[in-house]
Amino acid sequence: EAQVTQNPRYLITVTGKKLTVTCSQNMNHEYMSWYRQDPGLGLRQIYYSMNVEVTDKGDVPEGYKVSRKEKRNFPLILESPSPNQTSLYFCASSSGTEVSPLHFGNGTRLTVT
Amino acid sequence: GDSVTQMEGPVTLSEEAFLTINCTYTATGYPSLFWYVQYPGEGLQLLLKATKADDKGSNKGFEATYRKETTSFHLEKGSVQVSDSAVYFCALTPIGGGSYIPTFGRGTSLIVHP
Numbered sequence: 001e002a003q004v005t006q007n008p009r010y011l012i013t014v015t016g017k018k019l020t021v022t023c024s025q026n027m028n029h030e031y032m033s034w035y036r037q038d039p040g041l042g043l044r045q046i047y048y049s050m051n052v053e054v055t056d057k058g059d060v061p062e063g064y065k066v067s068r069k070e071k072r073n074f075p076l077i078l079e080s081p082s083p084n085q086t087s088l089y090f091c092a093s094s095s096g097t098e099v100s101p102l103h104f105g106n107g108t109r110l111t112v113t
Numbered sequence: 114g115d116s117v118t119q120m121e122g123p124v125t126l127s128e129e130a131f132l133t134i135n136c137t138y139t140a141t142g143y144p145s146l147f148w149y150v151q152y153p154g155e156g157l158q159l160l161l162k163a164t165k166a167d168d169k170g171s172n173k174g175f176e177a178t179y180r181k182e183t184t185s186f187h188l189e190k191g192s193v194q195v196s197d198s199a200v201y202f203c204a205l206t207p208i209g210g211g212s213y214i215p216t217f218g219r220g221t222s223l224i225v226h227p
Contacts, residue, residue, distance in 0.1 A: 004156075031213070042219035043157075043202070090156055098208045099145050099164045102215060104156035 002027045006091050006105035013081055014113055021076045021108045023091030029103070031096035032074040033058070034066065036087040037107075043090070049074055050096065081112040115140040119203050119218035126193055126225050134188040134221045136177075136203035144205040146170075146179055146186040151200040151220070160188075160201070198225045 004025045013019055025032065033048040035058075045058030049068040063085055065077040074093075078085060088109050092102040120135040138144065145164045149157040161170030163179035163186065170177050175190045186203060203218040 033214075040219075043217045045214070048214060092157075094213075096213060098206050098213045099162075100206075100213070101147055101159040101162060102149075102157070104149075104158065106154075106156045 002103065004091055004093055004103050004105040006089075006108050008108060009106065010109050012111045012113065015082055016080050019078050019081060019110075021078075021089060021091075021110070023074045023076065023105060024072050025074075025091075025093040025103065026072065027093065027095070027103065028071065029093035029095050030071070031100075032068065032091065032093045033102070034064070034074070034076050035090045035092065036060065037090060038087050046076070046089075081110075083112050086110060086112050115144070115205060115207055115216045117203050117205055117216050117218035119201075119221050122200075122220075122222035124221060124223050126223070128195055128225055128227050129192045130225075132188070132190040132193045132197075132223065134201055134203075134223070136186045136188065136218060138184050138186065138203075138205050138216075140184075140205055140207055140216075142208050143181060144207050146177070147204045147206070147215070148175070148177055148186070148188050149202040149204060149217075151202065153199070157202060193223070193225045195225045195227055198223055 034046040035043045047066040049055045091105040094100040116139045147162045148160040150160045161172040163170040166181040200220045
């Protein structure tokens with residue numbers, strides 16, 4: 001089954017403790033992206049990747065890192081999480097054309113205390 | 114830059130009512146247009162799309178027509194069900210220029226009462 005898999009689904013952590021949210025897709029998609037969803041703000045793009053070893057900043061990249069060493073994986077790293085990073089995070093992928101829809105994971109709800 | 118504007122929600126309807134969720138966009142050229150739906154506790158999933166002017170996308174009883182004259186892509190359904198309660202996102206992907214990074218609207222929450 002074609003899917004985007006994120007882990008974990010829920011994560012509670014403390015300020016400053018490094019964490020990684022994993023994202024994997026099995027559709028051989030070139031394009032992958034991370035979003036955060038906050039009430040009243042919709043979806044905001046954090047980082048995206050057009051292909052292996054190619055990443056770029058989205059609208060809200062501060063406090064986040066990503067890597068794209070393999071085509072299928074695109075982890076999101078928070079080196080020193082802060083409470084303002086408490087949010088619902090989504091990974092998404094597409095085959096990377098103008099007519100290709102995004103495929104989303106089921107989300108990771110992160111709480112930083 | 115590109116932008117997508119959706120009507121603010123929540124939209125509250127009774128079962129079997131007619132639904133319209135407005136979406137207008139600003140973009141260079143003629144982008145591809147999408148509607149995504151997010152059910153509670155889930156990620157977004159594609160509902161329908163249209164890739165050129167006058168195209169009509171349809172799925173699960175929902176329809177939207179790509180209107181280049183009014184730069185709109187309004188979502189409609191003739192008779193909503195309780196199970197349609199969700200958040201709906203309008204989005205565009207630019208055409209040409211090598212960038213296919215999508216732009217999303219802020220989402221419209223739909224609540225359908227029995």
